[in-house]
Amino acid sequence: MKDFDRRWIFLAMGIVVVSLFTLEKPTEMPPSEYVQSYYDTIEALPEGSIVMLSADFDPASAAELLPTYQATIHHLLRRNIRVINVATWPAAPPYTRAGFDEIAPLYGKAYGTDWVELGFIPGDDVAMGSIGQSLRSAYATDDRDSTPIAELPLLDGIQDRMEGIEVLISMSAGYPGILEWIAQVGGRYEVPILTATTAVQTPDLFAYYPTQLSGFAGAATGATQYLQLVTVDMPVAVEGEPETLVDVKVNNQERMLIQAGAHMLILLLILVGNLLYFFTKGSR
Amino acid sequence: MKREIPIAMTMLAGLIVTAAFFSKAPWLQAANAELLSWALIFFSVAFLLGIGNLFRINLKQIAMRHPDWPYKAILLITLSGYLILGLLEIEGFIVYGDGSLGNKVYQDWIHGAVFKPLQATMFSLLAFYIASAAFRAFRARSFEATLLLGAGAVVMLAQVPLPIPGGSAIGSIVQPMQHFLMAFVNTAGQKAIIMGAALGVLATGLRIVLGIERSYLSE
Amino acid sequence: MNMLALQAAEVPFFDWTSTNTHLSGWLICFFTLAIFSFLYKDNPFYKIAEHVFVGVGTAYFALQYYNEGIRGPIVEHIDRATNLAPNEFVTLGGVDVDPTVAIGVRLVAAVLGLMLLSRVIKPSGWAPRWPLALMVGIYAAIKMTGETQSKLVQQIQGVVKDGGLTVPDSALAWSDFMAGSGSITQTAAYLTVGKIVLVIGLLATLIHFMFTFKRGAGLNAVSRVGIVTLMLTFGAMFGFTVLGRIALLIERVENVFTFADPNYAVLGESAYLTPPALITAVIILVLVLRKMTGKDVEAT
Numbered sequence: 001m002k003d004f005d006r007r008w009i010f011l012a013m014g015i016v017v018v019s020l021f022t023l024e025k026p027t028e029m030p031p032s033e034y035v036q037s038y039y040d041t042i043e044a045l046p047e048g049s050i051v052m053l054s055a056d057f058d059p060a061s062a063a064e065l066l067p068t069y070q071a072t073i074h075h076l077l078r079r080n081i082r083v084i085n086v087a088t089w090p091a092a093p094p095y096t097r098a099g100f101d102e103i104a105p106l107y108g109k110a111y112g113t114d115w116v117e118l119g120f121i122p123g124d125d126v127a128m129g130s131i132g133q134s135l136r137s138a139y140a141t142d143d144r145d146s147t148p149i150a151e152l153p154l155l156d157g158i159q160d161r162m163e164g165i166e167v168l169i170s171m172s173a174g175y176p177g178i179l180e181w182i183a184q185v186g187g188r189y190e191v192p193i194l195t196a197t198t199a200v201q202t203p204d205l206f207a208y209y210p211t212q213l214s215g216f217a218g219a220a221t222g223a224t225q226y227l228q229l230v231t232v233d234m235p236v237a238v239e240g241e242p243e244t245l246v247d248v249k250v251n252n253q254e255r256m257l258i259q260a261g262a263h264m265l266i267l268l269l270i271l272v273g274n275l276l277y278f279f280t281k282g283s284r
Numbered sequence: 285m286k287r288e289i290p291i292a293m294t295m296l297a298g299l300i301v302t303a304a305f306f307s308k309a310p311w312l313q314a315a316n317a318e319l320l321s322w323a324l325i326f327f328s329v330a331f332l333l334g335i336g337n338l339f340r341i342n343l344k345q346i347a348m349r350h351p352d353w354p355y356k357a358i359l360l361i362t363l364s365g366y367l368i369l370g371l372l373e374i375e376g377f378i379v380y381g382d383g384s385l386g387n388k389v390y391q392d393w394i395h396g397a398v399f400k401p402l403q404a405t406m407f408s409l410l411a412f413y414i415a416s417a418a419f420r421a422f423r424a425r426s427f428e429a430t431l432l433l434g435a436g437a438v439v440m441l442a443q444v445p446l447p448i449p450g451g452s453a454i455g456s457i458v459q460p461m462q463h464f465l466m467a468f469v470n471t472a473g474q475k476a477i478i479m480g481a482a483l484g485v486l487a488t489g490l491r492i493v494l495g496i497e498r499s500y501l502s503e
Numbered sequence: 504m505n506m507l508a509l510q511a512a513e514v515p516f517f518d519w520t521s522t523n524t525h526l527s528g529w530l531i532c533f534f535t536l537a538i539f540s541f542l543y544k545d546n547p548f549y550k551i552a553e554h555v556f557v558g559v560g561t562a563y564f565a566l567q568y569y570n571e572g573i574r575g576p577i578v579e580h581i582d583r584a585t586n587l588a589p590n591e592f593v594t595l596g597g598v599d600v601d602p603t604v605a606i607g608v609r610l611v612a613a614v615l616g617l618m619l620l621s622r623v624i625k626p627s628g629w630a631p632r633w634p635l636a637l638m639v640g641i642y643a644a645i646k647m648t649g650e651t652q653s654k655l656v657q658q659i660q661g662v663v664k665d666g667g668l669t670v671p672d673s674a675l676a677w678s679d680f681m682a683g684s685g686s687i688t689q690t691a692a693y694l695t696v697g698k699i700v701l702v703i704g705l706l707a708t709l710i711h712f713m714f715t716f717k718r719g720a721g722l723n724a725v726s727r728v729g730i731v732t733l734m735l736t737f738g739a740m741f742g743f744t745v746l747g748r749i750a751l752l753i754e755r756v757e758n759v760f761t762f763a764d765p766n767y768a769v770l771g772e773s774a775y776l777t778p779p780a781l782i783t784a785v786i787i788l789v790l791v792l793r794k795m796t797g798k799d800v801e802a803t
Contacts, residue, residue: 006416010542013415017749017756027445059400060407063754064747090567091399094392101385117386122331122572123324129645130320133304134596137317140579143571144386146374148583160313160597183649187657188305199747203740206466207474211661212653219743220750221443255753260444262411262749267437269419277423286629290636297640305648310598317596321576322612323641326634328572329616335565336623338557355554362558370566374574380519391566393519397527398534399563402556404755405538411752412542414745428734435738436745443746463688465739468697472704473736475658476729480712482654489647492639500639501632 013265020261026253031225034205037215038194038222039229041167042072047080049166050157052131054181055085055092061173061198066095067248068196068223069171071230073099074245077107082154083115084135084165088127088176093119093143111144116152119143124176128184134160162189167214169194174201182212196222220259224252291495298493338363366394438462514766528762532778535759540786546793548786577613581606662705670694704732 031039045051053072057065076083085096096117109115118139121127130138135158139149149155158164168191172178178195186193192214197205202218209216217226227249237246297319304316342356350356370391372378380389424430442462446455491497517526537552584593584602592599615637618630674691675684687693710722711729718726759779765772774780792798 004420006420007543009416009419010412013412013752017752021753021756021760025447027447029445059403060751062400062404063408063751090564091395091403093567094388094395097386097388097392098396120567120571121324122568123320123327125646125649126320126323126327126642129649130317130324133313133320134317134594136594137321137596140575140583143388145383146387146579148579150583180649183653184645187649187653199743199750200740202743203466203470203736204474204478206471207478207658208661211664212657219443219746221746251757255750255757256444257447258753259746259749260446262415262752263440263444263745264448266415266418266745267440269415270422270433270437273419273422274424286632290632293633294636294640294643297637298644301641301644302648305644313596314598314600315596317598318608318612319637319641320645321580321609322615323638324572325576325612325616326619326638328568329619329634330638331568331572332565333620333622335561338561352550355550358551359554359558362555363562366559366562367565370562371569374566374570385520389519391563393522393527394559395563396522397530398555399559400522401531401534401755401758402538402552403560404751404758405535406556408748408751408755409538409542411748414748418745428730431731431734432738432741435735436741439739439742440745443742460687460693464693464697464700465735468701469704469732469735470739472701473708473732475662475705476708476712476732477736478654479658479709482650482658485650486647486655489643489651492643493647501636 009269013262016261016265017258020258023257024254025257026250027256028228028253029221029225029256031229032222034209034215035217035222035225035229037210038196038217038226039075039215041192041194041214042075042079042081045079045081045166048082050082050084050154050164051076052084052086052162052165052168054168054170055087055096056089056177056181057095057171057173057198058089058091062095064198064220064223065171065173065196067252068217068226069095070099070103070248071223071227071245072169072171072196073103074106075230077104077109077114080107081166082113084154084158085115085117085119086131087120088124088180089173090120090122092171093117097144112147112151113153116149116154117143118149125180125184128176128180132162132185132189136160162191165191167192167194169196171195172197172201174198177201178213178216179204179208182208186212196226220252220255224249224256227252287498287501290501291498295493295495298489302493335363366391369394435465438465523761525767528767529778529782532759532762532782535755536779536782536786539755540790543790546790548789573616577609577616580609584609662702670698703728708732 042051053076055069057069073083083100085100087093087096096119100111100115100117104111104115111117118135119142121131121138123130127138135155136149141148142152162168162185168181168185170178170181170193172181172195178193178197178201181195182193185191193212194215195205195213196217197219199219202216202222205213205216205218217223227245231246231249234244234246237244237250300312300315301319304312339360342360345356346353346360369378373380373387373390376387378390379387422429422433424433438458438461441454442458446452488497492500514528515521515524518524521527522531534552534555537548540546541549584606587593587602591602593602593605594600595605615634619634621628622631670691671694673689674694675689677690677692679685680687680690707725707728709729711726711733762778763774763780765774765777767778768774768776769781770776
C-alpha cells in the first residue's frame, strides 16, 4: 500500500470526469426548501425596490457560484428590482461587470438608475461594517469609471444604516462572506439576507436558517435547483444561438451527472481502501 | 512610551467602535465611520507593503542566480507589466473605445484569460488529492471515524442524481437521511461550534480593547 | 457540451472584451493544462504557470487595493471635499462634517499610512506600530460586537424561537404519510423527533466543549453524545467538501473542452489542431523526453 503510486488514482479521476463529460445528459433535481425560500424571497419583493448584491467570490469558486450569480441577476432585473453591486473579494468585480453588461440590455436596464457597480472594498469585516453603517462613507466613487457616487441616481433613496435596501444577497465563497455579512449587517440593521454559497460553506448555513438567513442556494446542487426555478418560463435553448440562462441551467444539470460519477469513484476508493486496511491488518 | 502610546491608541479606537455599536450619538457614529475608513486604508497599505517584500526577495534570488531564477524573472515581469497597464488604465491615460465600458477593460481581459484559468485550475487540483486521500487515509478505525465516513457518504449520495440501477431506491433512502442529518444533527453541531467560537472572539476582543492583550506589539 | 455548438462560426483572433477568441483560447488551455501537468510531476510548464499566477495575481490584487483602499478613500475623498460649494458638508456616518475637518482628519490617516510604509526602511521602528495598533483595536471591536450579537445572542434566540418543540401547522399527520401523500420529512412526527435531536445534540456538544476538566460518568455520557453529534457534523462537512472540489474540476474540464471546437483549430478545421489537443501533445512529449534524458530527476 505504501508504494502504491497515487497517480493511478489521479488518472482514474481524470478518466471518470472526462468520459462522463461527453454524455451530455441533463437531470432534473427537485428544489429543496432552502432554495425555494431563496427564490420566493426575491419573488416577493415589490417592483422597483433596491437590493444589495455582494460578490464575495473569485475564479477558484466561480464554478459553483457564477451560475447562481447570473441567474440571480436575471431574476432581479426581470422583476424590475434595482441592484447595488458591491464586492468584498478583490477578484469578483470583473464577474459583476461581465454579468451586467451582458444581462442588463436584455431587460432594457440602464447603468446608474437600474444598477450600479461600487466594486471591491478592502478590509473584510471592517468593510462590511463600513458599508452597513454608511454606504456613502464606505465608497467615494463607483467602480465602472470612477464616477462620484453622489452622481448616481440609484443611490438617492439610500440612507445610512442600510435604510432603503430591501434585501442583501451574498455570493459567498468563504471568508469574508455570508457569515460576516450576518454578523456585521444582518444582525445590526435587521436586513433580510439571502446567500448562495460554495459546498464547503453550506453546512454552516443550516445553523442560521431561517431566523438569521431567509434562504440559501448551497453548492452546485443548490445552483442547479435555483436555475430550474428561474428558467421555468424562459424559452428553450436553441443550438447555435448565443448562450442563454437556459443553457447555463442545462449545463449545470449535465454537470450533476459527472459529479455523481466522481462521487461514486470516491466512495469506491474509500471502500477499497478500508477493505485493504482490514484485510492486511487481519493477516498481520 | 514606545508601547504605551500604541496600547492607548488600540484602546481608544476599540472603545469608540464598541460604543458606536450601542449608542447612536452623532459624533460617535461619525468617529466610527471615519475609523472604519482608516482601517481600510491601513489594510490596503499593508497589502502593498507585501509587494515590496515580494520584489525584494525575488530580485535577490535573480541576482544570486538561484536555480529557478528565470521563473522569478517571469514573475516580476508579469507583475510589473500588469501593474503598469492597470495603473495607466485606472488613471485614465489609456481608455478602451469611447470609455462606455468603464476603465477596467484591459485589466479584465488579463483577469479572464490568465488569472482566472490559473487560479481555478490550482484549486481544482484538490479534487485529485481528495480522491487520493479517500483511498489512503479515510479509515473506519473507530466508532467515531465510522460515523464520520457514514455521514459523508450519505451527503455524497444524496446531493447528486444516481443514474445507476437501483439509483432511485438508494435516493429515496439517502434523501430523508441527509435531510435529518443536515437540518437537525448538523445544525446542532454547527450551532455549538459557532457559539463556542463566538465566546472566543468575545474574550479575545475584550482583552485587546481593554489593553490586556499586547502580543501584537511584540517583534 | 452544449457550449461546443454555441461558438459562433467566426472566432476572432483577439478582442479585449471577450475571452472566446483564438489568443485567449491558447492562453487558457496552456495555463490550465500546465497546472494539471503537476499531477504527473513538477516540471517547467507547471513552474511557468505557477510564477505567472503569482505575478499576475499579486498585480491584480495590488491594483484593487490601490484603487479602492488608497485612491478612493484618500485621493478621491479629499478631492471631493475640496470641491464642495461653500455651504455644503461632508457626510460621515450620517453626520454633516465641515469639509476642512474632514480633510484634516483624513490627512492624519494618510500620514499614519505612510508610517506603516516606513517598515520597508526600518522594520523594527516605532512608526508602523501606531497604525497597526489602531487597526487591531478597530478590527477587534467590530468583530467582537458583531459576532457576539449574531453568533451568541441571536443564535440562542434562534434556538428558542425555532428550536421550540412545536412543529408548524402545515406539518403532515403520520397517517397521511402512510397513506402515500407527501414525504416523510414533512410529517409532524419526523419534525418533532428532529427538533428533540437538535436540542439534545446542541446541549450535549456545548457540555462537551465546556467541561474539559475531570468529570463523572453522567457527564461523560453526555459528552459522548456531543462527540457523536460533532462527528456526524464533520462527516457532513466532508461530504460537502468533496462536492465542492469535484465541481471545480468539472468546470475546468468544461472550459478546456470549449476550445476543442474545430472553430478554434489552426490550419483547417480538425479537432486535433485545436489548442487543448496540441498543448496536451507538446506537454506529454516534453515530459517523456525529459524522463528519457534523465532531466527530470532534479525536479523531484
